[in-house]
Amino acid sequence: MSFWTFLVHYRAEIFSRTLEHLLLVAAAMLAAVLIGIPVGIALVRRQNLRRWVLGAANVIQTIPSLALFGFLIPVPFMGGIGARTAIIALALYALLPILRNTYTGIAGVDPAVLESARGMGMTPAQILWDVQLPLSIAVILAGVRVAMIICIGVATIAAAIGAGGLGVFIFRGVAMVSNSVILAGAIPAALLAIGVDLILGLVEQKLTP
Amino acid sequence: MNRAPHADGLAVELRNVGYSLEKRQIVSGVSFKVAPGETLMLLGRSGAGKTTTLKLINRLLETSSGEIFIEGRPQLEWDPIRLRRRIGYVIQDVGLFPHWTVEQNVAMVPRLESWPESRVRQRVREMLELVGLEVAKFAARKPSELSGGQRQRVGVARALAADPPILLMDEPFGALDPVTRAELQREFCELAGRLAKAIIFVTHDLREALLIGTHIGLFAEGRLAGIYEPDEFLHSSDAEARAFVDSLGTEHGRDRSSPKCD
Numbered sequence: 131m132s133f134w135t136f137l138v139h140y141r142a143e144i145f146s147r148t149l150e151h152l153l154l155v156a157a158a159m160l161a162a163v164l165i166g167i168p169v170g171i172a173l174v175r176r177q178n179l180r181r182w183v184l185g186a187a188n189v190i191q192t193i194p195s196l197a198l199f200g201f202l203i204p205v206p207f208m209g210g211i212g213a214r215t216a217i218i219a220l221a222l223y224a225l226l227p228i229l230r231n232t233y234t235g236i237a238g239v240d241p242a243v244l245e246s247a248r249g250m251g252m253t254p255a256q257i258l259w260d261v262q263l264p265l266s267i268a269v270i271l272a273g274v275r276v277a278m279i280i281c282i283g284v285a286t287i288a289a290a291i292g293a294g295g296l297g298v299f300i301f302r303g304v305a306m307v308s309n310s311v312i313l314a315g316a317i318p319a320a321l322l323a324i325g326v327d328l329i330l331g332l333v334e335q336k337l338t339p
Numbered sequence: 340m341n342r343a344p345h346a347d348g349l350a351v352e353l354r355n356v357g358y359s360l361e362k363r364q365i366v367s368g369v370s371f372k373v374a375p376g377e378t379l380m381l382l383g384r385s386g387a388g389k390t391t392t393l394k395l396i397n398r399l400l401e402t403s404s405g406e407i408f409i410e411g412r413p414q415l416e417w418d419p420i421r422l423r424r425r426i427g428y429v430i431q432d433v434g435l436f437p438h439w440t441v442e443q444n445v446a447m448v449p450r451l452e453s454w455p456e457s458r459v460r461q462r463v464r465e466m467l468e469l470v471g472l473e474v475a476k477f478a479a480r481k482p483s484e485l486s487g488g489q490r491q492r493v494g495v496a497r498a499l500a501a502d503p504p505i506l507l508m509d510e511p512f513g514a515l516d517p518v519t520r521a522e523l524q525r526e527f528c529e530l531a532g533r534l535a536k537a538i539i540f541v542t543h544d545l546r547e548a549l550l551i552g553t554h555i556g557l558f559a560e561g562r563l564a565g566i567y568e569p570d571e572f573l574h575s576s577d578a579e580a581r582a583f584v585d586s587l588g589t590e591h592g593r594d595r596s597s598p599k600c601d
Contacts, residue, residue: 246434249397249507250448250497251423264438 133310140314144299148318151295154213154288155281158220162277166225167270170232171258180233187226195284198222199291216285216293223284224277231273235266271334275327282323286315296322349411350375350505350537351396356405358391366391369405369563371556375504378531378538379566380548382583383558389541392558393507396539397426410504424448427498427506427536431513433490435482441467441493442478448501466496471526488519495527499534508540512547524550545583549573557583 137144173180193201198219202209208218239262247257263270289297299315302308349372357367366388373379381389394400396407398419407414409422435444445466449459467474470492482490491511498506512520512527528551531538542548548555549569557564557572559579567575573584 240432240434240437242430242432242434243436244434245399245432246428246430246494247436249399249423249428249430251420251451253420256451261436 133313136310136314144314144318147294147296147298147315148322151282151285151297151319151322154216154220154285154293154295155278157213157217158281158285159224159274159278161217161221162224162228162281163274165221166228166273166277167232170229170270171236171262173229173233174236184226184230184233187229190222191226195219195223195287196290199287203291211292213288213293215291216288216295220281220285220288224281227273227276227280228270229273231276232266232270235269235273236262238269239265268334268338271330271337275330275334278326278330279323282319282326286319348374349408351539352408353392353396354406354408356392356395356407357403358388358395358400359403364561366395366561367404371563371566373505373537373539375537376535377553378540378551380552380555381539381541381558382543382545382548382555383579384543387558388561389543389558390509393509393539393541396505396507397423397428424452424501425503425505427501427503429491429494429498429506429508429511431510433482433494435490435493435497437482439481440478441472441480441482441485444482444493445496445500447497448503452501462500463496466500467493469499469530470496472496486519487515488523491515491523495530504536506536506538508538510541510543513542513544527551545572545587 169183173183190198199216202215202219203211209215243261243265244257247261252260285295286297286300288295289301296315296319300312303311303313303315351373352371354370356369358365359367369388369392371379381392383389391400395402396409396414398414402414409417409425414422435441436447439447442463445463446459449462454462463478464474467477472489472492477485477489477493482493485493494511498508512523515523524547531551540548540551549572552569554566554568555572556566557577557580564577564579565575567580572580575581575584
């Protein structure tokens with residue numbers, strides 16, 4: 131079967147796997163952003179925790195993805211076979227770039243700007259929302275973009291623990307020694323990564339002051 | 340130029356104020372009073388405790404000992420946010436918000452104080468004119484589109500926008516080129532005379548202190564060595580004061596009276 135006839139034949143499955151893939155990534159990214167950005171902000175005020183938290187995130191990043199999925203399976207509550215485990219693993223991977231960029235962005239705001247903001251009577255919340263976040267949003271979003279690309283790529287491995295997604299084609303193709311089947315997973319995954327990156331680029335442009 | 344009456348009528352009073360950090364005494368035993376219309380110059384070498392003293396007044400730093408009174412009330416009774424909005428603050432690096440326009444920067448405290456929008460706009464216009472910036476030309480610009488001198492003008496306009504009775508200035512003209520600095524010093528001096536605010540101004544430049552100040556508080560090693568009127572300062576026998584006078588060079592001999600802006 132040629133690649134094209136394969137694509138036409140399997141378009142429904144390709145579509146549903148892509149959707150599955152996107153949902154895995156979206157859930158993981160949501161968790162990573164909701165944890166990573168607040169923790170990154172908190173690290174600026176608690177320098178003593180910084181080494182430990184960034185160090186831990188770094189260590190997680192170095193674990194090979196297949197191994198991380200494997201490690202999580204026997205863990206009670208968050209482990210097991212299926213989407214939940216995959217989302218947790220993906221979120222862990224996405225955490226480092228978001229954390230690190232949030233920290234770097236907030237810590238990089240000009241101290242003179244902060245001093246005048248405090249000195250003129252802004253509350254800590256006003257300083258965070260009106261000064262620190264707008265001035266570091268570009269750096270934070272750059273971290274989110276990197277995390278997103280990593281997530282879309284790594285999510286193909288999630289098929290190994292039964293979480294579905296485009297990885298299903300890749301694993302099946304490897305087992306069948308069929309390039310067409312592999313590409314049916316790989317190409318949509320690559321297109322997803324490029325498309326999402328472009329969209330986030332536009333968002334970044336819109337939000338940069 | 341009359342010395343402040345005691346108790347009421349004072350804008351800022353420090354009584355035996357000290358500040359220490361990790362057991363190191365940075366500032367100790369500082370006492371002074373500033374009334375509306377007076378400009379107290381805190382003069383001293385780098386590290387003499389001038390900036391620290393300034394930051395104790397608007398509670399960017401907390402005093403370790405002694406007491407500060409703001410408009411007759413103990414400083415600690417003030418809510419720190421309210422207190423800071425009553426005190427204009429200008430620093431050497433200006434610290435304008437780079438993502439806001441000049442108009443937004445100047446309007447900052449009035450908007451924090453929820454002034455009605457029409458009054459805010461009116462006030463911004465007045466302030467920009469006051470510091471010599473054309474409203475039509477500058478209001479919509481971002482700080483990155485201004486020269487150093489223009490930026491500091493905006494910094495002064497921002498500090499004055501909510502009409503605070505007290506103004507703290509930390510070497511505001513220190514980073515400017517000599518020509519622009521002289522220009523801003525002259526204008527500010529004239530401005531200070533009109534505004535009737537209590538101004539505390541940190542500098543390490545005696546010439547600036549003589550030009551702008553109604554009084555000069557000399558700092559040395561974390562202590563206030565003395566408070567002088569400008570002419571008095573030039574004839575002081577205090578060693579540190581002499582060192583500053585000598586630094587002016589020969590063309591400013593001891594018998595010269597202090598320069599004034601008007």
